[in-house]
Amino acid sequence: MNQRFADQVYVLARRSVVRTARQPANVIFPLVFPLLLLAVNAGGLKAATQLPGFPTSSFVAFALAIPFIQGALFATMNAGTDLARDIQTGFLNRLSLTPMRGVALLAGQLGGIVTMGLIQALVYLSVGLAVGVRLASGFGGALVLLAFAVLISIGFGALGAFAALRTGSGEAVQSLFPAFFVFLFLSSMNLPRNLIEIDWFRTVATVNPVSYLIECIRSLIIVGWDGEALALGFGVALVITILSLALASISLRTRLARS
């Protein structure tokens, strides 16, 4: 039974990865766009490192955390859109006639997202190292960073799956993208929270969970082993993951019942 379940997950995860790989725009854009934005911001905001209290002299190192979150968002949108397409084309209906377990569908879908997320994280990390960023937390920190990338891929991936299963519409999933972008931009992505001058913006950044995801990765890169940043980052990521998985599971059950 467990072997059959594992086979189902493997086949669906493989399909998810192969389908993404066959759409170059879905591979290249999530890889290139965050790096372009990193280049633009790192170049344009280098002067910000001269602000008193800025935690590092390298804005690239400071900003390297952002592509990890952006990449996860892009991958999520693409994966959610693909799942929505499966619903729209009737693939999910046909799948529901097979002995496949619903949870295998979700796990397979997320397996594909995690694979893509891991590849992206490795690329971002390699680019960072290539342009001279050195992880203050060393090799161990790189491993923790990759584990964190996997966790947020699952969390955001489940959120994309939830949107797809709930609405059954690729357009609806895509429309989530601006909302995610709002969360990203209203966070501590460009300046540490203590250096944000406008009160309301600092408050929004403080209650914005994305700030803690960014600060977790950032701490591994520029601080070293910061227990508080790691605990907050992993805690937020875990809460997002558990909630998203629960919502996606409920929606999947409803969707399969409708089928």
Place this chain on the structure above:
Amino acid sequence: MRATAVARGVAWRTLHNVFTNPSLLIPSLVFPLFFFVAFAGGLSQVKNVPGFDYPLGYTSFQFVFVLLQSAAFGGVFTGFGIARDFETGFARRLLLAAPNRTGIVLGYAAAALIRWLVTAVILTAVALAVGMHVGGNGVDLVGLYSLALLLNLAAVLWASGVAMRLRTMQAGPIMQMPVFLVLFFAPVYVPLSLLQGWIHALATVNPLTRVLEAGRGFLAGSPTDVSVAFAVAAALAAAFSLWALRGLRSAEAAG
């Protein structure tokens, strides 16, 4: 005369589609506001960087960039609509029906302009409401908005040329990405003098840098690089009008 009639019809339809469809209207209104809030609010501390010398403060400094960005992306968003018209087959019927096809490009350009004007009014109102300072007089402000208008025209003509050549919504990133890069390789966050290394070299040769600096000069009431900025913006609009008209011929040839 016939071109004007076609242009009026295309512009009216495009505007009707945009202003009656929230999913098309809201992003073009909300995104510039959002960028304005994120940049002017989140990065206001940047005004304390040694050497930052813009006299009106960071909100005004960022307003000019976001205004020009909204003009450029207003043009690109209209290009998405042209691509959608080709995908749905509407543009082919339009090509058959229009007695003067140049009017089609003119109509899309007029629609982009009106659409952006609405965005510009809202963006300006919000900026003033949150305390943006204006140092320039009426003539300076006409200069600022004229530059943005030329940029809007150049962007919609660029996007039209792409949409009419590729005739698919998948061309979206091709319309958007170069505009995004040219805009962000200008001195977005700090003045040109504070940029260092490769981004300084790139921003120095980026034609949009002159437009952005002239715009900031207009708002501050101390115009700089005015003739160069207008020459650049007008040259871009002229070059992309040829690009768009050749795209129209390409669409005609494709049938």
